[in-house]
Amino acid sequence: VPGLTQDAVKPGETYTYGFSADVAGTYWYHSHQESSAQVDKGLYGALIVEPKSSEQPDKDFTLILDEWMNAGGDAHSAHGSAGMSDEEMMAAMYNIYTVNGKSGSLITPLETKPGDTVRLRFINAGYRSHGIHIPGEFRVVSTDGQDIAEPAVLKDQIVTIAPGERYDVELTIDSQKDFTIDAHDNNKYNDQLVIPVKVSGSNGEKMEVQHDQLTAFDLLKYGKPAESExxxxxxxxxxxxxxxxxxxxxxxxxxxxxxxxxxxxxxxxxxxxxxxxxxxxxxxxxxxxxxxxxxxxxxxxxxxxxxxxxxxxxxxxxxxxxxxxxxxxxxxxxxxxxxxxxxxxxxxxxxxxxxxxxxxxxxxxxxxxxxxxx
Ligand SMILES: [Cu+2]
Structure with missing residues (x-):
């Protein structure tokens, strides 16, 4: 943190960080200098610490969620609209939603095959929450780099990921049908936040999914309570x-x-x-x-x-x-x-x-x- 732990890294300078990666999990790194501007414009990245041993999933995907401003877009109409709250203004201005920097149909499909165990590492690098829906059965195995004990199987639940949070989800590809992971909340540009999951051997047929009975996942009631100091x-x-x-x-x-x-x-x-x-x-x-x-x-x-x-x-x-x-x-x-x-x-x-x-x-x-x- 500039001014607290070090100086900001000035133009032309380098700074080398050394640390011991001793807690396996999903993290990210970003500028802490004027972060509302620098992180907003993309100065961040994922940092995945893999466990030393233990079984690895067949597929491991990191998915960074973010929102961006297209100044030529809705921002103009947003500016100066009387009676608009700050929050409404932001919601109108951040009109591009991305997964790993790509939006809508440009989002890279996740390639899988039947029987694969898949780990999805969601990171919210943006300014607002996203309610993620994963069709079929899944478990939330880790959050903010901390494993969850005995995570129950979930279905038809929306996992809300707030700015800065990470959620690691595991699922098994148990059919030969493609599906999409999408966002279900009242965010305005959700139709751009759709992650296609392709299953090899599929004939392009999509998994049948119901979207009208989804409930909110509650992390605070999840996992087996452990002995806690x-x-x-x-x-x-x-x-x-x-x-x-x-x-x-x-x-x-x-x-x-x-x-x-x-x-x-x-x-x-x-x-x-x-x-x-x-x-x-x-x-x-x-x-x-x-x-x-x-x-x-x-x-x-x-x-x-x-x-x-x-x-x-x-x-x-x-x-x-x-x-x-x-x-x-x-x-x-x-x-x-x-x-x-x-x-x-x-x-x-x-x-x-x-x-x-x-x-x-x-x-x-x-x-x-x-x-x-x-
Ligand atoms: Cu706040």
Whole structure:
């Protein structure tokens, strides 16, 4: 994060990252310098850490979802329309939906054969959620790089993937019929988000799919609950409530945590070994997918109800009116960020530092550097 862990990589410079890939799973990397502009324009990529052993699926596909603006398109009609909310404006402006950078009929078909086990790694690099429907039976085996214990077989369920989130799905090709993976929510350009799955030997016949009885997949009720240290914690060293909202600052819309923007917010302080409880309370009218750097957390409660699932995540979608409590162990000394992964919201202020008091960074931010961590 520029200004927090390093300087931004300036034009002509190089910077080499070294790390140990010790948690297998689906990740992505992206610029954190003016990310609402740089990630938006494509400065990101998938980072897949394969398990050392264990069986590999026959086919392994990474599918990055994103949205783009075609300035010559609906943006013109969107601009200046009176009475349009910021969110409606965005929905009109981002009028191209892509999978791995291709839209609609240009999306590369997934080539399979009967009997194949297939892993689909969905990554949402965009600014809004997408409700993905996979015909037939499937299991959600991993999310945000964390495996799910004993995942049940699902059918006719929509998996909603919020910005920053990853969902790994496994399925078996059990017929010789082609099918399509598509999006089912109220997003305006869903007809562009269609992933063809081709089965070798098919005569072009499509799998019969019903689309009128789909229900929403609930990750927080999924997977076998495991023995969890975090479920048993009696005393948290830090309990912090982040009320998420927005307000006008002059004529600028800003996104706030406890009525403050990033530059006004104090760094949250922890030390190694601490248990930390964060409560995200969304009092705004829009979704906030909240992301914690460097840690995996467990969702303990949603809207006052205890969550049975012990699935670990690094990003959780907090919808308007929702209150979500998460917990993690401070086991990764460093300087980190907590922020909304709708990067326009992060740029608009919805970000806060998380620092270890027993960690001394060798990096000192220069006062004159053009570091823009949001
Ligand atoms: Cu947000």
């Amino acid at each position: 975090l479920s048993k914690v009696q005393k948290f060293a830090l309990e912090y409530t982040a009320v998420l909202n927005s307000k006008m600052n002059g004529n600028q819309l800003v996104y706030t945590i406890n009525d403050k923007v990033f530059s006004e917010l104090p760094a949250l302080q922890v030390k190694t070994g601490d248990y930390v409880k964060l409560t995200f309370e969304n009092k705004s009218a829009v979704d906030h997918p909240m992301h914690v750097h460097g840690h995996f957390f467990q969702v303990l409660e949603k809207n006052g109800v205890k969550v049975e699932s012990t699935v670990m995540k690094d990003t959780v979608l907090v919808k308007p009116g929702e209150k979500i409590v998460v917990a993690f162990k401070a086991d990764n000394p460093g300087n980190w960020m907590i922020h909304c992964h709708e990067l326009h919201h992060a740029a608009g202020g919805m970000a806060q530092q998380l620092v270890y008091t027993d960690y001394k960074s060798s990096y000192t931010p220069p006062t004159n550097a053009a570091n823009k961590p949001e």
